Amino acid sequence: MFLSSLISRARRTVRGSAEDIGWLQHGVHTLPNSMVYLLVPGLISNHGPLYFVNTKMRFSKMGLACHIAKIHSEASIEKNAREIKEYIEEIYWGSSKRVLLLGHSKGGVDAAAALSMYWPDLRDKVAGLVLAQSPYGGSPKASDILQEGQLEDLAYEKRKEFLRKHQLPKELSVVSLNTEAGLAPGVLAMFSHVAHAELPLVAPLAAGQSAKLPVVMPLAAAMAACAQLLQVRYGEKSDGLVTCRDAEVPGSVVGRPKHKLDHAWMVYSSMNDDSSDITGGDWTEAEG
Template identity: 30%
Template sequence: MTPSQLEPPSPPTPGTITRLARTLRGLPPAERWWGPGCAGMAGWLKRAALSLPPEDLTPRFRALLAKVREGEPVLPDEAKHHQYVLVRGMLGDELPGYLLDNVQRLERRGLSVREAAVDTEGLLADNVAVLREALLDAEHFGRTVVLVGHSKGGVECTATLALYPELHHVVRAVVTLQAPYGGSSIAHDLATTPELRRVIDFAFPLLFHGVSRSVEELSYFQRQAFIQQHPYPAGIPTVSLASSRLSRRSTLYPLQRYLHERYGYQADGMVTAVDAEVPGARMVRLDDMDHAEAAMRGLPGLGRYHPGDVTEVMVALALETR
C-alpha cells in the first residue's frame, strides 16, 4: 500500500449555506430589539399627496384580462411601434423563469423586447445608469420605449425618469408591477432590525454577490429622502399594479401573515398595496395576487394569474393614455 493510500481523504469543501451559517455563528450576538419596526409608515406618500386621487383601472383590467384569456387581441395597433424594456426586481437573476413568460408573451405579439442588464442585487444609481443607456440607445435609433418594471425594477424605472428629465420624450409609457415606490415594509425591517440586518450584511455578498445597501435603499427612510428630492415627473403615461393576498396557498404566506399580524398591512408578501401606488399613475388594485404571480408562473392551482396575461393587459392599459 502506497503512502498516498494511507492518507485520509480531504474533507469536502463546505457549501455556501454551510459557510454562511458558520459566519453568522461566529458573530457577536445581535442587539435585542423591540422597536416599532415600520408601524404606521406604510402609505406615507399617499397621506402626504396633494394631487387628485388616481384613476382606478381595476374594472377595465379585469375586462381586458377576460379577453386575453379567451385569446382575443387587446393591444392597440401602435404597440408595434415601440421597444419594450423589461426590468427585473430584487433577486431576479437568481430565480429560474423570472419574467420569462412576460418577455415571451410580448414577443409572441410581435413586439420588440429586451431585458435591461441591471444587477438585481445592485445599487439604485448603478441600475439607473444602465436604464439611462438603454434610453439613449433608443433615442439614437429614433425609437420610443415602454418601460416595464417588476418590484425593485419599477422603482428603478421611475427613478431614471426622475433623475433624467431630458429623456422623457423617449418614453411612451411606464408600467410598474408591484413596485415598492413608497418603500418596502420587509426591506425596512431587514435594514433596521439588528437581528435581521446582520443577515443581509453577510448573506447578500456571500450568496448573491450583491450589495446589502440595495435592500436598505428600499426602506421607508431612504425612499422618503429620494422622493422628496426627486419626485416622479408628471405627464408620463404610467399604469401601476398594486396587489395584496393573504392565503396559505401562496408561497409568500409567511411574509403576508407577518405584515398582517404585526402591522395590519395588506401586502402581497413583499410590498404593501398602498406603497405600490406611484403618484400620477392610473391604478390597478388586486386583492388576490401575491408578489410572485406577476413575474413567475406558479404551481397549478396555487395562483390565479399568468404573468404573460398580466403584462399584456397592463401594457394595453398604458398605451390607452397619451
C-alpha cells in the first residue's frame, strides 16, 4: 500500500499536470451522482417518441440516475407544475437525493412554475434548474399566431400575469440557455430523426436486419424559415420558435453557444454524419 502510494506520488511529480491540461477538450466530463436528473420535455413530446431519448442515454452511460417526466406537454402550466412537484417528491423519497431539473422549451416553463409555486415543499429536494430554449418571457409565435388553446399560456400577456404572481426563489440556482437557428443554405438538407416506423413482417428478416425504419423530418429547414420571419418582422434572433431574449431568466447564469442550433436540436438527433457537430446530449452534460 505504502509502496504503491509512493510510486503514484513520484509519477505525479514527474508528469505534473500534463494529463489534466485540456481535459475539457478530451471528452472527459464528470457530473455528480449525488443528485437525480429530471428531464422535462416541451410541446409535441407526446407525439415524438424519441424526444430526449439521446440525452437520457448520455446520462445513463455516465452511470447517472436520469428520468424523463411523463407529463402531457400540451396541458396547462399549472397542471404540469403540480405533476412535476409530485415527480420531484417521489424521486426524493425513493433515492434520498436532490433533483436537478432540466426543462426544454415549454418544459422549462413548466419546471420553473413548479418551483415558484411549490418552493416551500420542494426547497430541500431540489438542487437546481436548467432551462434550455424555454420561452420564459413568452413567445411571439404564441402571441401572434397561436394565442388561443394549448399555447395560450405562452403568450406574453399570460406570462406577465403569471410571473407577477409566481417568481422563482432567489436562492435557487438557475441556468438558462438560448441559441440561434442557422440560416445557411446547408440547413435545408438536414433531417432530424424523430421516430421509428415498424415494418410489416411479410417475410422472414435476414440476420441482423431491423424491422424498424427511421422516420425523419426537415425540422432544421422549418426552424430556419421561422427564425428568418422573426428576424425580418421584429429584428430578433431566435432558435426558430423562441427569441434569445425571451429565453433568458433574469438573474440566471446564461449560456449562449457559438454554434447555430435550432429549437429541435437538443431533443432530436440529426441525420447529419458530421461528427464535429455537438449534440443535445453534449450540451446537456456541459450544463450540468
